Every structure is written in C-alpha cells, then in structure tokens.
Amino acid sequence: MTPSQSDKPEPSNPAGGDVLVSAVIPCLDEERTVGFCVEKALAGIRALGVTGEIVVVDNGSTDRTVEVATSLGARVVVEPQKGYGAALRTGIESARGRIIVMADGDDSYDWGSIEPFVRKIQEGYDLVVGNRFKGGILPGAMPPLHRYLGNPLLSAITRLAFGVQVGDVHCGMRAFTKEAFLRLGMGTPGMEFATEMIASAAHHGLRIAEVPTRLYPDKRGRPPHLRTFRDGWRHLRFILTHAPDYLYLIPGALMMTAGLALLLFLANGPVELGRKYFGIHYLALGSMLALVGFNVINLGLLAKAVMAQRYPALKSRMLALLSGRYTLESGLIAGGLLMLAGLAVDGVILAHRVANPAAAMESTVHLAFVATTIVVLGLNLLFSAFLLSMVLSTRPERV
Numbered sequence: 001m002t003p004s005q006s007d008k009p010e011p012s013n014p015a016g017g018d019v020l021v022s023a024v025i026p027c028l029d030e031e032r033t034v035g036f037c038v039e040k041a042l043a044g045i046r047a048l049g050v051t052g053e054i055v056v057v058d059n060g061s062t063d064r065t066v067e068v069a070t071s072l073g074a075r076v077v078v079e080p081q082k083g084y085g086a087a088l089r090t091g092i093e094s095a096r097g098r099i100i101v102m103a104d105g106d107d108s109y110d111w112g113s114i115e116p117f118v119r120k121i122q123e124g125y126d127l128v129v130g131n132r133f134k135g136g137i138l139p140g141a142m143p144p145l146h147r148y149l150g151n152p153l154l155s156a157i158t159r160l161a162f163g164v165q166v167g168d169v170h171c172g173m174r175a176f177t178k179e180a181f182l183r184l185g186m187g188t189p190g191m192e193f194a195t196e197m198i199a200s201a202a203h204h205g206l207r208i209a210e211v212p213t214r215l216y217p218d219k220r221g222r223p224p225h226l227r228t229f230r231d232g233w234r235h236l237r238f239i240l241t242h243a244p245d246y247l248y249l250i251p252g253a254l255m256m257t258a259g260l261a262l263l264l265f266l267a268n269g270p271v272e273l274g275r276k277y278f279g280i281h282y283l284a285l286g287s288m289l290a291l292v293g294f295n296v297i298n299l300g301l302l303a304k305a306v307m308a309q310r311y312p313a314l315k316s317r318m319l320a321l322l323s324g325r326y327t328l329e330s331g332l333i334a335g336g337l338l339m340l341a342g343l344a345v346d347g348v349i350l351a352h353r354v355a356n357p358a359a360a361m362e363s364t365v366h367l368a369f370v371a372t373t374i375v376v377l378g379l380n381l382l383f384s385a386f387l388l389s390m391v392l393s394t395r396p397e398r399v
Contacts, residue, residue, distance in 0.1 A: 021045055021052035021118060022097030022178075025074075026087035027105040031064040033219050037103070038072040040111035048115055056105070057091035059083070065105075085186070085193025092181055100181060103173040106218035108141060116211040117175035126180040126206035127197070129166055130173040130213030140217040145228060154235050158195060161243035162202040166210060170194050170235070173213050180206055185310065191231040192238040199242050203311035244307065248300025249318070256293025262286025267370045269363070283366055287373045294377055298384050305391040322392060331385025339378030345371035 023041040027034050038054050045052035054074040058066050059082060066076050079090035092100050099121050103109040109130070120128040137147060155169040172194065184200040186193065201208055240247045263286045265271060270279040301322065308319050349364045349371065 018051060019053050019096040019098070020050040021048065021099045021101060021114070022055055022092075022095035023052065023111065023114070024055045024057065024088065024091040024095055024100055024102045025069075025105045025111075026057045026059060026084060026091060026102075027061060027065050027069070028059040028082075028087075029061045029063045029065060030105040030220060031061070031068050033107040034065050034105045035068045035072055036107045036219070037105050037111050038069055038074045041101075041114070042073065044112045044114040047112070048118055050118075053096060055091050055095050057087040059087040081189060083189035083193075084191050085196070086189040088193060089186055089189075092178065095178060098178060099175060100178055101173075101175045104218075106220050108216050108218040109173040110214060110216070113213065114175070117173070120209045120211060121175050121177060123209075124207065125209040126177060127201045127208045128175040129168065129198070129208065129210050130171040131166075131168040131210045132171055132213060132215040133168055134210075135212035135214040137215045138217060141215040143228070150228065150232055154195075154232065154239070157236070157239055158198060161239050161246055162199050164198055164202045164208060166198055166208060168210070169198055171213065180204075188238065190234055191226060192234040195235045195238050199239070200311070203242075203307070242307065244300045244303035248296050248303060252293045252296030252298075252300055254293070255289045256297060259286045259289030259291070259293055263290060263370050263373060266366055269366050280365065280369075283369050287369055290373055291376055291380075294380060298380065298388075301388060302384075302391060305388065309391075322388075326388070326392065328385055328389035331388065332382060335378045335381030335383075335385060337378070338381060339375050342371045342374030342376075342378060345374070 023045065025034065025037050025041070030037075034056060038056065041054050045054075054069075054072075056065075056069040056074045056076045058069075058076055058078050060080065069076050077090060077094045079087045088102060092102070099118055101114045101117055103111060117128045117130070132142070142151075151168065151170055155167060158164065158169045159166065174197070176197075180201070183204055183206075184197065186196055186200065188196045198208075262282055266278060266283045266286065270277065272278070301318070304319055305322070345367060349368055352364060
C-alpha cells in the first residue's frame with residue numbers, strides 16, 4: 001500500500017511537542033499491511049486527542065516495508081538481530097512516549113482501537129494486555145491447535161507459575177508505561193518475549209489489567225513467522241526456567257519425602273505386607289529418591305536466590321525464611337551433623353561385625369544403606385552451603 005503524496009497523513013506529534021503515546025510496530029516484510037497499521041494507529045492517537053508517534057521497527061525486510069511506513073509519517077528504526085522480542089525491545093527503547101502501545105504489523109489487531117489500552121494505563125495500571133478470547137477471534141484468524149490447545153494450556157501454566165490473572169498470555173496487543181518496561185529488564189529475542197513480559201511484571205509487582213480485543217485474519221498473503229512447536233517450546237521453556245517452585249521445589253520435595261519414607265520403613269530389614277515383599281531393591285529406590293530429591297530442592301533454592309537478584313521485588317516465603325535465618329554456619333553445622341550421624345551408624349555396624357565376624361552380613365545391609373545415604377546427604381549439604389551463602393549474600397535490597 002503506497003498512498004499518494006496528497007493523501008499522506010500528518011504525524012500526530014508536531015515538532016517540539018511532548019509525546020504521550022508511542023505506537024510500536026515490529027515488521028518483517030510487511031509491505032502489504034504496514035500501511036493499514038500505521039494509518040489506523042494515527043487515527044487511534046488522534047481519537048485520544050493526545051500527541052503521539054508511530055515507531056516501525058524493521059527487522060530485516062527485503063520488500064518496501066520501510067518505504068511504505070516512512071511515506072505515511074512513521075519513524076523507522078532498524079534492528080538487525082532477527083526475532084520478535086529483539087525488534088520490540090529496540091522499538092520500545094527508542095520510543096519517546098510515556099505510554100507504549102505495541103501490536104503486530106500484519107493488521108491482525110485493530111490499531112484504531114487503542115483507546116481502552118491507554119485509558120487503563122491512565123487509571124494507574126502498569127501493563128495492559130489484550131484478551132482475544134473475550135474480544136472475539138474471527139474465522140481463520142487463529143489456527144485451531146493454537147486456539148483450543150496451545151494458547152489456553154500455556155496461559156493456564158503461566159497463571160499457575162507466576163500468580164497472574166491474565167486470560168490470554170500471548171496476545172500481541174499491549175500497552176504499558178515506558179518506565180515500567182525499563183524496570184522489567186527484558187532479554188529474550190524471540191516469541192517468548194510475550195511470556196517474559198508477563199512473568200517479569202508479576203515478579204516486579206506491577207499492576208496488570210486486561211481489555212477485550214478482536215483478532216482478525218492477517219492480510220500478508222504468506223505464512224506467518226510463528227512456528228507452532230518451536231515457539232511453543234520456547235514459551236514453555238521460559239516458564240519452567242523461571243518457575244523454580246514447580247520445576248524444582250515441589251518435585252524435589254515429593255521425591256525426597258517418598259525416599260525418606262522408604263528408608264525409614266526398611267531400615268531394620270525386609271518387610272512383608274500381605275503377599276508383597278519389600279526388600280533391598282525398594283531400599284535402593286528410597287536411597288535414590290532421597291538423594292535426587294535433596295539435590296533437586298537444592299537447585300530450586302539456588303534458582304530462587306538467583307531470581308531474587310534479577311527481581312528485587314520478588315515475594316517468596318522461602319526466600320524470606322532463607323534470608324532471615326540461613327547462615328553459612330548453620331548449613332555447615334546441619335551438614336556436618338548429618339554426616340557424623342551416618343558415620344556413627346556405620347561405626348556401630350563395623351563394631352558389630354568385629355564382635356560377630358561369623359554373623360550374616362545381610363542382617364546389617366539395610367542399615368548400611370541408610371547410613372550411607374545420610375552421609376551423602378550431609379556431604380551435599382556441606383558443599384552446597386557455601387554456594388547458597390554466596391548467592392544469598394549478593395541479593396540486592398528489596399524494592
């Protein structure tokens with residue numbers, strides 16, 4: 001779409017005026033649709049009666065995207081690193097407005113309907129996310145696999161992992177203050193940028209709102225840049241990496257609890273319940289579960305401590321407990337006591353063997369398994385205490 005010179009709209013931001021709203025449009029070969037988006041965004045800003053600007057981020061287009069956008073009054077910035085997140089980050093950082101509105105350049109979102117997003121920001125919210133399931137998804141606008149499985153499932157996992165009430169986590173039309181965005185420390189270059197924004201906003205304690213928005217079929221006339229399984233995995237990978245409670249602590253606690261229960265149950269020897277025999281193999285399983293569970297919990301605590309460095313406002317009872325009561329010395333003492341307890345049991349077993357050299361070794365095998373597990377747990381705790389103490393000591397002051 002290329003308008004004639006006489007039809008060229010005037011930018012909403014006159015020279016020298018303060019910019020309130022910046023519309024940021026990431027583009028990659030969008031010459032067929034970017035013109036519609038720029039014109040609608042200009043109309044939306046005018047309807048608000050505020051000063052604004054249109055920022056088009058060119059992400060390596062080989063068509064006339066830049067020419068079309070420039071001819072309509074948009075300011076074009078270039079981001080050579082390919083990726084949805086990389087393009088948006090560059091556009092947002094270069095935007096001059098206090099309020100940023102973002103949406104795709106394929107005309108699948110109605111850029112003329114930005115007023116509800118801006119009004120929510122003016123009410124005091126930091127981030128406003130569109131909800132296509134409430135606003136309406138037109139036929140052909142979203143593949144059935146995304147609409148009925150991928151998006152609802154990933155949105156549900158995100159709500160659970162980060163405690164946010166956002167119904168459409170992957171909606172690409174959003175508004176936020178530039179100040180809030182700069183606090184988020186966004187870093188992902190790809191499609192997972194959308195999930196990172198929600199997660200980081202939750203960790204920083206920002207106020208999040210939703211508004212219904214409609215999704216239209218895009219008008220590019222070519223396949224979308226989104227790749228279902230590749231980008232779906234990138235979203236899920238980000239969620240799991242930044243949700244240590246669900247990736248580490250809960251599974252680790254379940255494994256360790258089951259393992260310790262088996263160790264206690266079989267410490268004195270095999271047990272027969274009804275017709276079921278629980279012997280050395282179940283004891284080995286218990287030992288494995290206890291050790292793996294402990295190490296997974298340990299990784300979860302380290303992950304939460306690392307996240308606390310990135311998100312100073314992160315609220316966590318576990319972190320509050322560790323920061324208030326945990327010291328290197330307490331970790332060393334606990335690990336040392338566990339190791340000594342296991343060695344003491346081994347010493348008792350050795351004394352028994354010396355005093356009764358003809359006794360069957362099977363009578364003490366179960367207890368030896370338990371003692372060895374306790375020693376290993378103690379050693380793990382001893383060495384991990386140093387690393388955990390180092391990470392916790394560098395946590396910044398809470399905001």
